[in-house]
Amino acid sequence: MNIYKEINNLYEFIREQKKKGRSAGLVPTMGALHEGHLTLIKRCRAENDICIVSIFVNPAQFGPNEDYTRYPRPLERDQNLLCGLADVLFLPEAGSFYLPEHCTWVNSDKNADILCGAYRPGHFQGVLTIVLKLFNVTMPDRAYFGKKDYQQYFLINSMCRDLNLPVSVIPCDLIRDSDGLAMSSRNIYLDPDQRKRALALSSALGHAQKLVRQGEINAGKILAAVENMLLEKNLKIDYTEIRNKLTLEACTKIDINSILLSAVYVDHIRLIDNIELAGMEKT
Incomplete structure (x- = not known):
């Protein structure tokens, strides 16, 4: 598994793979991986020549009173889980994605202010912006999202349609623990x-x-x-x-x-x- 932290280094690697005709799949995550994530990653690996996993706790999708600083970040454990599953692990720094002069965001005029969006103002602006950034860097043919975050999947799929992005957004079934609870990194709380x-x-x-x-x-x-x-x-x-x-x-x-x-x-x-x-x- 190759680990990249610098955007330009990963970008060049992906460009070289594309020149060779290799397909790429992306599973964007915020880490604290569980079986739900691993299900996405295994499918990505099966359907693409290169399986890319990103781990980035995106500050732009957290509100001021939310759990950004407390969000679990067991990076060593996550890396161990990914060995043998992912070909590429992308670990960008917040400063590389959001420069001090950053002023461009992705918004949806429809369906971003209902459901979770009504209770988390600005959340989906942060989600859509980071996903577009990840797509631009990794150039995936396919990207995989769990249906537990159904509104997120819906808006990302709409973004790809509306902005003519050459990415197939693949929805994957919600995964539950044996007791029925939907798997989530926040279950650790x-x-x-x-x-x-x-x-x-x-x-x-x-x-x-x-x-x-x-x-x-x-x-x-x-x-x-x-x-x-x-x-x-x-x-x-x-x-x-x-x-x-x-x-x-x-x-x-x-x-x-x-x-x-x-x-x-x-x-x-x-x-x-x-x-x-x-x-x-x-x-």
Whole structure:
């Protein structure tokens, strides 16, 4: 595994590989890797000649009162996990991506201010900007994103479409732990009691899917049932919403494209999850 920290050095390496006709896949991460990340990386490796993984805790996507300084950074562990899986590990410094005079950002006029965007102002501006930067440096043919962060995947895919970027954005299934909790680097924050309470999130989503399978199509009734289950475990709800997965427009009735998305706090720890209500996923 080759490790690059300098943008120009990686850029030159990728250019040389492209001249040889080799395809490149990218898995952008913020580190603290778990099995969800490894699933993306294994798929990337299988579908491309070169598998590139980036680890960069992006300051631009964190708000002033969020966990940027506390975000887990077990770099040595991550590097060990990547050996034998990734061909290239990109470890840029914040100063190389955001120069003092940096003043150009990527914004979406649609769907960036709903769901997580309504509660994390500027978050998706930071996400889209760093992803575009990573695409420019690594020149991937394909980039892999987990569907746990569904809104993020949706906006990145829209950015590639709207800006005519020659990158195929590949959505990969949400991965859960054996107890049903969606895998997240932030799960490390949970103590045993908090983790037990956090399971109410995946349980509530699974209950919503069960209601749909039993014939319920009224979105309002499904959301009320989900919110009651979350509040019973003293979880603070940022949002629970049912949207069309193809447009992110709000749904009042359930159809084949309906997806339930939720963000909650277990004490001070924010978790997100989602489920396709007419899909086959089980929590």
